[in-house]
Amino acid sequence: HSGMAVTHWGAAAVVAVVLLLVAAAVALLFLAGVFSSAEEDVQQLKYIRNIYLWTRQSQVVAEELPVFADYSAIFSTKFSPYRATYVITHGFLSSALYNWVIILKDALLSHEDCNVLAICWESGSSRLSYYAVQGRVPEVGDEVAGILERLQKAGGLRLDTLHLIGHSLGAHVSGFVGKRFNGTIARITGLDPAGMGFNGAEAQERLDKSDAQFVDVIHTHACTTIIQPYSCFGIIDSIGDVDVWVNGGEEQPGCVQEGGDGYRVLEDGSPCSHSLSYVYYTESIDYPPSSTRYLARSCPTKLHYYNGSCICSQHPQYMGFNTNQRSLGDFYVNTTATWPYALTDDHCPAAAYTIWQILGIILLSLVAGAAATTACVLAWLRQHPEDQEFFTTEFLFSVLAVAVQYSQRCYDSFREREEIIWLTNGFESSIM
Numbered sequence: 001h002s003g004m005a006v007t008h009w010g011a012a013a014v015v016a017v018v019l020l021l022v023a024a025a026v027a028l029l030f031l032a033g034v035f036s037s038a039e040e041d042v043q044q045l046k047y048i049r050n051i052y053l054w055t056r057q058s059q060v061v062a063e064e065l066p067v068f069a070d071y072s073a074i075f076s077t078k079f080s081p082y083r084a085t086y087v088i089t090h091g092f093l094s095s096a097l098y099n100w101v102i103i104l105k106d107a108l109l110s111h112e113d114c115n116v117l118a119i120c121w122e123s124g125s126s127r128l129s130y131y132a133v134q135g136r137v138p139e140v141g142d143e144v145a146g147i148l149e150r151l152q153k154a155g156g157l158r159l160d161t162l163h164l165i166g167h168s169l170g171a172h173v174s175g176f177v178g179k180r181f182n183g184t185i186a187r188i189t190g191l192d193p194a195g196m197g198f199n200g201a202e203a204q205e206r207l208d209k210s211d212a213q214f215v216d217v218i219h220t221h222a223c224t225t226i227i228q229p230y231s232c233f234g235i236i237d238s239i240g241d242v243d244v245w246v247n248g249g250e251e252q253p254g255c256v257q258e259g260g261d262g263y264r265v266l267e268d269g270s271p272c273s274h275s276l277s278y279v280y281y282t283e284s285i286d287y288p289p290s291s292t293r294y295l296a297r298s299c300p301t302k303l304h305y306y307n308g309s310c311i312c313s314q315h316p317q318y319m320g321f322n323t324n325q326r327s328l329g330d331f332y333v334n335t336t337a338t339w340p341y342a343l344t345d346d347h348c349p350a351a352a353y354t355i356w357q358i359l360g361i362i363l364l365s366l367v368a369g370a371a372a373t374t375a376c377v378l379a380w381l382r383q384h385p386e387d388q389e390f391f392t393t394e395f396l397f398s399v400l401a402v403a404v405q406y407s408q409r410c411y412d413s414f415r416e417r418e419e420i421i422w423l424t425n426g427f428e429s430s431i432m
Contacts, residue, residue: 004137014389047136048143050120052096056113062097065147071154078115081156085115085161087152087177087346089144091168091194092133093251096120100278107285111321117146123169134197141176144387159184164212167191167278168233171207171217172198178211179204188212192277194218195235198225208239208345215240216323219249221273233274244296244319244331248305252276280341284320285355293342294319296331305332311346376410 052062055078066073086108088101095101096118105116121140124133151157162185166174171190178185190207198206208428217240223232231249238319247253255272287293296317297310306308315327335341 006010020048040350045143047122047317048119048147048202050096050171051147052118053077053119054109054116054118055079055083056109059106059109060116066149066256074151074154077155079151079155080115081158083114084161085117085157087117087119087144087148087162087174089164089165089166089170089173090123090164091170092123092130093169094123094170100282102277104282107282111285113178119147119170119173120257121173131197132170134194137172138176141173142180143175145177148181160186163187163189165189165191165281166193168194168236168273168274173205175211178207178215183210183301185212187216189281190215190217190240191281192218192222192234192274193239194233196233199236203239206235206239209241212326216242217244218277218279218319219243219245220247220252220280222249234277239331240323241319242317242323242331243329244317244323244333245302245305246277246280246319247335248302248332253335269305279339281320281336283339283341284318284322287320287322287342289316289318289322292344294322295345296325296333296347298329299332300331312347317341320327348372 026205051065052063053065053252063077065077065079086106088096090096090098097120101118106114106120108114121143122133122136124130148162152159159181164174164177164185164187166172166188168191169187171193172189174190175193178188188207188211193207203210207215207217217238218402219234221232222234222236222245224236234249251274254274254376284294296313296319298313298317299305299310310332313327313331315324317327317331319325319331319333334343336343
């Protein structure tokens with residue numbers, strides 16, 4: 001019997017050893033796969049050199065985003081999925097740490113508590129390499145999209161609060177990022193998107209309004225580069241939901257000077273007019289719609305603009321950060337020749353630039369664990385809403401969810417009390 005016991009014990013031991021060896025082999029294969037995958041990811045980054053992150057907790061010194069480290073390394077950064085995220089992509093001959101990027105980053109962080117990412121990619125070292133760099137744009141877009149997908153999985157990045165801002169070639173890079181996400185990104189802003197190699201291109205070959213839920217474009221240095229090669233750098237086509245042509249969209253005032261080649265050149269080697277797109281955009285962040293600055297007029301063609309026949313829009317349009325996402329098409333705006341560049345439009349009736357608003361009846365729900373409170377709220381909903389505070393009489397501890405929605409019950413209750421008619425002066429058609 002003892003011999004049989006030893007035999008059974010030996011068989012069990014052999015089975016255990018085999019299982020351990022199999023488990024070890026599987027683990028090694030898994031680790032090999034992980035490292036191989038990570039290595040492949042690193043190899044795929046042919047053009048991106050760095051990704052910088054700023055938040056209000058790290059506003060001066062940028063964190064370098066460890067996109068190919070393990071997830072815990074991403075968690076250790078100041079990135080938060082509960083804040084809006086802006087991604088700045090520079091253009092030809094530029095860099096993610098150039099002064100204009102830093103100034104734009106500071107303006108965004110001053111305006112709101114957000115995440116600001118800047119993509120540093122290999123964008124050439126001389127004008128002779130422009131067309132070689134232009135050919136990289138789709139691949140750079142894919143690399144940026146891959147980084148954002150990883151940040152989405154590891155850090156909870158939300159596409160509905162993601163805003164891509166790209167200058168020149170960087171605008172088209174942003175467009176290819178949007179294509180990778182099938183147009184689900186909230187917004188893309190193109191700052192004088194590059195025209196050389198993109199004028200007349202199909203939508204799938206450049207930034208297009210289908211690349212995000214909303215695409216706005218600022219034109220400052222556009223012309224037909226086939227006729228005028230190297231004379232201008234911006235795209236001549238309307239490619240966004242909103243296209244704003246600043247001072248006609250070609251040469252900008254204050255950019256022509258005596259001597260040299262006749263044109264001012266900024267730090268990244270870009271012509272002044274091309275670079276002023278990001279200067280105007282950065283300045284626009286400081287102007288709420290109520291300031292009536294950077295107000296733009298609707299025009300069917302540039303000829304109408306030059307003839308001074310642009311009309312005052314029924315619903316106002318603003319160039320830059322506060323662009324009205326419901327007023328679509330081509331718009332024109334004038335600026336001064338020196339900072340501050342924004343002008344107000346004194347020739348349109350004041351009513352034309354009143355912030356459009358409607359009276360909204362909403363049901364506000366606050367959920368905190370098992371407790372919940374609801375209230376019918378009557379509020380003005382503006383085209384560019386300011387923060388609104390709502391109060392509850394109950395102490396809810398940690399609020400888990402907030403829901404704001406239309407409620408027929410709320411609507412009926414206000415109608416019964418005849419408060420709607422009184423508050424709207426009879427304009428019941430303006431009620432949501």
